[in-house]
Amino acid sequence: MAATPMLGKPLAETIKADLSQRVARLRAQGITPGLGTILVGDDPGSQAYVRGKHRDCAQVGITSIQVELPAEVSRQGLEAEVIRLNEDPACTGYIIQLPLPKHLDEDRVLELMDPDKDADGLHPTNLGRLVLDAEGPLPCTPRGIVHMLRAHGVELSGAEVCVIGRGTTIGRPMGLLLTSRAVNATVTTCHTGTTDLAAHTRAADVVIAGAGVPNLVTGQMLRPGAVCVAVGITRTEEGLVGDFAADVTDTASLIAPVPGGVGPLTRVMLLANVVDRAEQLAGLD
Numbered sequence: 001m002a003a004t005p006m007l008g009k010p011l012a013e014t015i016k017a018d019l020s021q022r023v024a025r026l027r028a029q030g031i032t033p034g035l036g037t038i039l040v041g042d043d044p045g046s047q048a049y050v051r052g053k054h055r056d057c058a059q060v061g062i063t064s065i066q067v068e069l070p071a072e073v074s075r076q077g078l079e080a081e082v083i084r085l086n087e088d089p090a091c092t093g094y095i096i097q098l099p100l101p102k103h104l105d106e107d108r109v110l111e112l113m114d115p116d117k118d119a120d121g122l123h124p125t126n127l128g129r130l131v132l133d134a135e136g137p138l139p140c141t142p143r144g145i146v147h148m149l150r151a152h153g154v155e156l157s158g159a160e161v162c163v164i165g166r167g168t169t170i171g172r173p174m175g176l177l178l179t180s181r182a183v184n185a186t187v188t189t190c191h192t193g194t195t196d197l198a199a200h201t202r203a204a205d206v207v208i209a210g211a212g213v214p215n216l217v218t219g220q221m222l223r224p225g226a227v228c229v230a231v232g233i234t235r236t237e238e239g240l241v242g243d244f245a246a247d248v249t250d251t252a253s254l255i256a257p258v259p260g261g262v263g264p265l266t267r268v269m270l271l272a273n274v275v276d277r278a279e280q281l282a283g284l285d
């Protein structure tokens with residue numbers, strides 16, 4: 001039997017409906033959550049993601065502030081905008097769209113953000129909170145993946161999870177979130193230095209693939225009934241593809257596809273982080 005698809009859109013719509021009500025409650029108390037975005041350069045993918053973030057904000061009643069800078073902006077020019085958003089009371093949270101052009105040091109810029117306004121949990125203080133298993137904003141894709149798996153009844157406590165990729169937005173925080181006490185999974189993180197990827201994927205109940213390499217994981221590399229989550233995205237002439245080969249559908253029980261799987265949850269979890277923070281500030285949480 002073919003694997004059942006785990007689709008992100010219906011889950012995201014339910015979360016958005018709840019967020020709209022929470023934003024209305026905040027507004028009734030005179031608090032307006034405001035999301036800022038900083039986009040550097042003209043990468044079409046990043047432009048589309050940022051446009052989507054502002055559309056999503058409008059849908060749930062979050063105001064939004066858009067900062068666009070040319071690809072050749074200097075470090076000082078970018079840092080001036082970060083400081084401006086840190087100080088802008090209308091901006092309750094913001095993000096710096098990644099990746100930045102090569103001449104800009106992402107870690108240095110992220111570190112300059114006010115960690116209390118870090119809407120996608122990528123400031124070192126908030127990543128540190130994740131290491132400590134303390135409360136803080138979670139990176140959006142890992143938060144979305146855990147939500148999706150739980151919504152489909154996947155038992156994560158005690159599960160063996162193989163995460164492919166060790167980047168800052170997905171792989172590293174994914175491992176930390178999955179091993180938090182609240183989630184309680186056992187995690188193996190695989191990356192370009194892994195010598196026998198198949199040995200790790202075959203041992204896993206859940207495989208989360210964020211490498212951005214089409215056909216990296218085939219059906220033969222999975223345990224029967226495994227749960228697959230595609231997060232790496234490659235743009236090909238045939239459209240967007242994830243890291244799983246088409247034949248995994250014969251072996252897996254559930255699969256979150258690219259497109260249409262985790263992506264809509266990545267988007268909505270940004271809104272959730274903004275609303276969570278605004279409620280904390282209002283003493284409503």
Ligand SMILES: Nc1nc2c(c(=O)[nH]1)N[C@@H](CN(C=O)c1ccc(C(=O)N[C@@H](CCC(=O)O)C(=O)O)cc1)CN2
Nearest residue numbers: 049095096097098120140169258259260261263264266
């Ligand atoms: N500051 C951040 N930068 C980046 C993040 C992030 O969480 N914070 N993640 C990605 C880009 N991203 C959001 O910013 C993002 C990626 C994918 C999707 C999405 O909806 N994907 C769709 C496919 C749509 C398409 O790519 O054309 C899907 O999978 O169905 C939303 C947001 C890197 N940068």
